[in-house]
Amino acid sequence: VFRVKVEEYAELKLQGSQARAIDNQTLPIYTWVAASHKESAAPLDCTSSDGDDVRLRKSRVSCPQVYATSTHVAHLLNLVINMRDGAISSFAWDNGCRGCGPDSCLESSKSLDLLTGKHSPEMFSPACGAELTGCTSNGLACDMKILVTWAGTDRDGRHATSAGMRLSKFSGFTLASLYEKANSQYQAVTSR
Numbered sequence: 563v564f565r566v567k568v569e570e571y572a573e574l575k576l577q578g579s580q581a582r583a584i585d586n587q588t589l590p591i592y593t594w595v596a597a598s599h600k601e602s603a604a605p606l607d608c609t610s611s612d613g614d615d616v617r618l619r620k621s622r623v624s625c626p627q628v629y630a631t632s633t634h635v636a637h638l639l640n641l642v643i644n645m646r647d648g649a650i651s652s653f654a655w656d657n658g659c660r661g662c663g664p665d666s667c668l669e670s671s672k673s674l675d676l677l678t679g680k681h682s683p684e685m686f687s688p689a690c691g692a693e694l695t696g697c698t699s700n701g702l703a704c705d706m707k708i709l710v711t712w713a714g715t716d717r718d719g720r721h722a723t724s725a726g727m728r729l730s731k732f733s734g735f736t737l738a739s740l741y742e743k744a745n746s747q748y749q750a751v752t753s754r
Contacts, residue, residue, distance in 0.1 A: 566710050569723070569724055571710065571711055572709070575705055576708075580704040590681070591628070593708070594624045594626050594674075595624045602623075605624065605625060608626075608673060609672045620651070620652045622650075626671060628668045630691075631691070632694075634692065635694050635697060637707060638690075639655065639689055639706065639707070639709070640656045643712050643713070646715060647716075647717055657688060658690075669688045712725060
């Protein structure tokens with residue numbers, strides 16, 4: 563359990579998550595967040611933006627966000643907590659794949675069944691992932707880190723300022739991601 567202060571930029575690190583990702587070679591591993599409340603903390607079913615689950619629980623839990631697959635791990639994720647007049651109105655994962663190529667882009671399912679582990683085929687909220695082999699062979703630090711930023715207004719109507727520090731404000735193409743994208747497109751053309 564992590565507790566963060568309103569409008570305080572925070573980095574949450576889940577110690578030991580790297581070992582969980584390395585041991586898992588079957589289903590993707592997801593994360594989600596929940597505000598303190600007495601109801602279910604299961605991830606939000608985001609398959610329909612105007613569905614009952616979103617309408618009833620979007621201010622208390624987030625959609626699922628992929629952390630690891632059998633080949634890659636997204637060791638840096640960004641969560642934006644949206645507020646309206648000081649109350650949480652929703653959670654949004656603000657990740658993207660502009661800084662990595664298509665082979666390193668991990669997409670998240672819009673829903674996740676905690677009992678079966680099944681996830682919907684509808685995807686969204688991609689995140690850049692590093693190869694899981696790098697976590698063991700290269701000593702890459704792959705424990706999950708979530709950067710928390712805030713958007714919206716506090717109870718006095720002041721706008722949150724930490725939203726300017728979210729990852730999407732700093733993402734861009736790297737030489738490696740441009741090469742990976744060009745190579746992927748080249749392979750697609752030459753394999754026809």
